[in-house]
Amino acid sequence: MMPVNSLSHALAGLILLCAFALLSQRRLAAMITLIQAEALVLSLAAVIQGYSQNADALYLTGIITFAIKGVLLPMALRRITRRFNLIRAVETVMPVGFSMIIGVGLIGIAVMVVLPSAASAATQTREDLAIALSVVLLGLLVMTTRRNALSQVIGFLSTENGLVLAAIGMPGMPFVAELSVALLVLLALLVVGVFVFQLREHFEDLDLSGIEAIERRGR
Amino acid sequence: MSLTAGVVLLPFLAAIGLGFWGSPLRGAYANLVVCGVVFGLTLVVFLEPDAGALGGTVRADRLGMMFGALSGFVALTTAISNLDFVRGELERTSPRRWRVYHAMCQVMLGATLLGFYADNIGLLWVAVEMATIAATLGVSLPRTASALEAAWKYFILGGVGIALALFGTMVIYLAAQPAMGPGLAAMSLSALSAHAAQLDGRLLTLAFVFLLFGYGTKAALAPLHGWLPDAYAEGPAPLTTMLSGLLLNVALIAILRFRHLLQANADAGGGAMHPGPFLVTLGLASLLLTAFSLWGRRDSRRFFGFSSIEHSGIAAFAFGIGGVAAIFAGLLHILLHTLIKSALFQALTRSAALRGGAAPGNFGFSHLRGMLASNKSLAWLLGACVFALTGLPPSGLFASEFLIISQTIQRQPLLSLPLGAGLVVSAIAIIRLIGPLLFDPPPRGVIEVKAGAGIATVGLHLLLVLVLAFAMPLALVRMLSSIAGALQ
Numbered sequence: 074m075m076p077v078n079s080l081s082h083a084l085a086g087l088i089l090l091c092a093f094a095l096l097s098q099r100r101l102a103a104m105i106t107l108i109q110a111e112a113l114v115l116s117l118a119a120v121i122q123g124y125s126q127n128a129d130a131l132y133l134t135g136i137i138t139f140a141i142k143g144v145l146l147p148m149a150l151r152r153i154t155r156r157f158n159l160i161r162a163v164e165t166v167m168p169v170g171f172s173m174i175i176g177v178g179l180i181g182i183a184v185m186v187v188l189p190s191a192a193s194a195a196t197q198t199r200e201d202l203a204i205a206l207s208v209v210l211l212g213l214l215v216m217t218t219r220r221n222a223l224s225q226v227i228g229f230l231s232t233e234n235g236l237v238l239a240a241i242g243m244p245g246m247p248f249v250a251e252l253s254v255a256l257l258v259l260l261a262l263l264v265v266g267v268f269v270f271q272l273r274e275h276f277e278d279l280d281l282s283g284i285e286a287i288e289r290r291g292r
Numbered sequence: 293m294s295l296t297a298g299v300v301l302l303p304f305l306a307a308i309g310l311g312f313w314g315s316p317l318r319g320a321y322a323n324l325v326v327c328g329v330v331f332g333l334t335l336v337v338f339l340e341p342d343a344g345a346l347g348g349t350v351r352a353d354r355l356g357m358m359f360g361a362l363s364g365f366v367a368l369t370t371a372i373s374n375l376d377f378v379r380g381e382l383e384r385t386s387p388r389r390w391r392v393y394h395a396m397c398q399v400m401l402g403a404t405l406l407g408f409y410a411d412n413i414g415l416l417w418v419a420v421e422m423a424t425i426a427a428t429l430g431v432s433l434p435r436t437a438s439a440l441e442a443a444w445k446y447f448i449l450g451g452v453g454i455a456l457a458l459f460g461t462m463v464i465y466l467a468a469q470p471a472m473g474p475g476l477a478a479m480s481l482s483a484l485s486a487h488a489a490q491l492d493g494r495l496l497t498l499a500f501v502f503l504l505f506g507y508g509t510k511a512a513l514a515p516l517h518g519w520l521p522d523a524y525a526e527g528p529a530p531l532t533t534m535l536s537g538l539l540l541n542v543a544l545i546a547i548l549r550f551r552h553l554l555q556a557n558a559d560a561g562g563g564a565m566h567p568g569p570f571l572v573t574l575g576l577a578s579l580l581l582t583a584f585s586l587w588g589r590r591d592s593r594r595f596f597g598f599s600s601i602e603h604s605g606i607a608a609f610a611f612g613i614g615g616v617a618a619i620f621a622g623l624l625h626i627l628l629h630t631l632i633k634s635a636l637f638q639a640l641t642r643s644a645a646l647r648g649g650a651a652p653g654n655f656g657f658s659h660l661r662g663m664l665a666s667n668k669s670l671a672w673l674l675g676a677c678v679f680a681l682t683g684l685p686p687s688g689l690f691a692s693e694f695l696i697i698s699q700t701i702q703r704q705p706l707l708s709l710p711l712g713a714g715l716v717v718s719a720i721a722i723i724r725l726i727g728p729l730l731f732d733p734p735p736r737g738v739i740e741v742k743a744g745a746g747i748a749t750v751g752l753h754l755l756l757v758l759v760l761a762f763a764m765p766l767a768l769v770r771m772l773s774s775i776a777g778a779l780q
Contacts, residue, residue, distance in 0.1 A: 120340060130355070140631070155591060186498065187498070188493070188495035190495055190498045191466065191494075191495055192494070193470050193490075193492045193495070193500075194466055194469060194495075198466065202463075202466065205459075206459065209455060210458055212455075213452060213455070216448065222444065227450075229299065229448075229451055229455075232452075232455050233455065236455060236458050236462075238457060239459060239462050240462055243462055243465055244468060244469065244474050245473075245474025245475060246462065246474070246479075247414070247475065247476050247479060248412075248414045248415075248479070250419070251418075252414060252418070252458065255417075255418050255421055255422075256421075256458070257684070258421075258425065259421060259424075259451060259454070260430075262425055262447075263427070263447060263451070266428075266443070266444060266447060269432070269440065270440060271443060274454075277332055290557075
């Protein structure tokens with residue numbers, strides 16, 4: 074069992090690294106690559122947890138994560154950046170260095186809050202939970218420090234990866250696959266929302282009521 | 293399949309049908325029929341209390357049944373007033389969008405009922421998440437720049453709330469591990485509450501903080517309330533104000549149930565913190581914040597959105613004070629506020645429709661002044677609703693607020709000062725509206741028009757509020773107090 078445990082620990086650490094690196098990136102293309110890497114590692118972690126807990130649902134979670142968050146969503150996000158020419162650096166609310174310092178603080182808080190209060194849980198679960206909470210908080214930090222809608226979505230994606238990481242680390246938790254699918258529905262809508270939003274911003278001068286009239290005549 | 297599962301699934305099935313077929317008007321009538329059937333079923337559910345369904349994940353307890361029936365009732369009257377709304381706004385939106393709108397009304401209703409009937413904390417979370425998606429789609433429907441912006445704000449804030457709530461849900465599961473082991477039981481609200489004393493107290497506290505901020509976002513407690521005024525002001529009125537008001541209740545009831553776990557654990561010496569201070573702080577913050585935000589609003593829906601935040605805050609405060617009477621008062625407050633607020637929005641939407649259409653831009657106070665000139669009965673009903681919202685007698689809210697204040701004086705006397713100040717300031721802010729809204733000279737060119745029979749639902753709501761507050765049937769009193777006793 075031991076090598077499996079340390080392997081899943083290492084993967085959780087990699088996910089945390091990706092989530093932290095997101096904070097330092099100001100280019101959307103690089104952020105998308107990072108989030109893709111994060112999702113790929115997460116799907117591997119889910120499969121390994123599925124093997125160690127002997128739970129089929131976790132294999133399913135891994136496959137879904139791989140297919141949608143590892144492949145499809147990054148493709149969609151890249152298309153949006155290309156279509157609307159969003160290659161320039163994203164505006165941030167505060168300097169990158171400063172937000173990284175806050176990020177380190179958040180990781181510290183997560184560890185300090187979770188480790189003592191989860192004293193009854195197994196060491197493995199406890200540490201996984203601390204890492205997962207750090208990823209969640211870092212994702213939220215990305216969402217608050219970026220002004221651009223697409224990078225907010227990327228922040229949310231990272232938050233969500235943290236949640237799935239927490240879920241797969243819970244011993245024998247039911248409905249993990251179902252919950253991760255429910256989260257994906259939310260994400261898919263967010264991406265569509267970004268698309269509509271960008272469309273709106275892109276054609277700001279264009280009056281959309283014209284489109285609506287055409288739409289009505291069409292049927 | 294049991295009845296409870298049927299009530300929950302019916303709106304979702306109807307949503308599929310409404311989403312793909314039918315003209316707008318036919319959709320509105322179908323929506324009405326489904327809401328009628330659902331309301332009937334929420335009453336029939338009372339015949340088989342605590343019956344498990346869908347593998348034990350859905351189980352209507354008394355609290356859930358009561359609020360389920362309330363939601364069914366509000367959905368039905370909303371569907372009635374929705375007929376007028378659709379007739380008035382028919383030309384403004386494409387048929388495809390009307391279908392989405394009616395489908396989202398049903399999804400909202402289904403998710404609300406699921407939220408009340410769910411026994412599984414994961415399923416509860418899914419219900420809130422679905423309602424968020426439905427509300428966002430609803431808010432974005434007018435497709436104006438401000439509507440899209442409001443929808444985006446709602447989605448981002450709601451998404452953060454949902455993420456926090458899911459994390460809290462998982463930590464609850466972890467807290468139950470030592471006592472209950474892996475499996476479904478550790479996610480069942482009734483099983484958790486039966487074993488509350490053996491849960492890991494410190495993990496439970498951690499979970500509660502996440503759940504409070506997560507579901508608190510959906511209940512629009514300050515400082516997480518930012519989405520609500522925008523969402524209320526920009527979306528199509530029946531969906532985003534009346535139906536999504538029910539979602540506030542789902543979140544508040546969820547918070548109440550988790551509060552009970554924490555309280556029971558703390559009382560049994562399980563090591564959890566008392567939930568009171570958390571809830572009292574957030575509740576008072578919401579109340580005081582809105583008491584001052586109510587001044588100087590120009591848009592009526594934004595104004596009454598802020599008032600919803602206030603009442604969410606009062607209920608959370610009452611739950612924080614704790615004890616049977618305060619929780620009874622908090623529940624009563626939610627019941628009455630829901631009835632009054634949905635009646636108010638029905639009257640408001642009809643008023644705006646009489647003044648040239650219920651589009652988001654037409655809800656300004658300057659646009660709605662002097663309603664007596666447009667239609668006398670509607671104006672008086674509107675005035676009565678606004679007055680009922682102040683909490684002055686003979687408004688029903690007086691009964692619940694009086695109970696909350698007297699409990700506060702008994703248990704935490706110092707807190708009654710800020711509570712009273714907040715209540716008074718917001719009551720003044722609301723009551724000063726009645727004059728201009730009814731008696732001011734109306735905008736030029738306004739003539740008296742018929743309001744239609746649809747406004748009878750507003751009167752029905754107000755009547756129900758009076759009965760519930762001052763002549764509540766004994767059976768209902770017994771039921772509410774035994775619910776409050778079990779959750780204290």
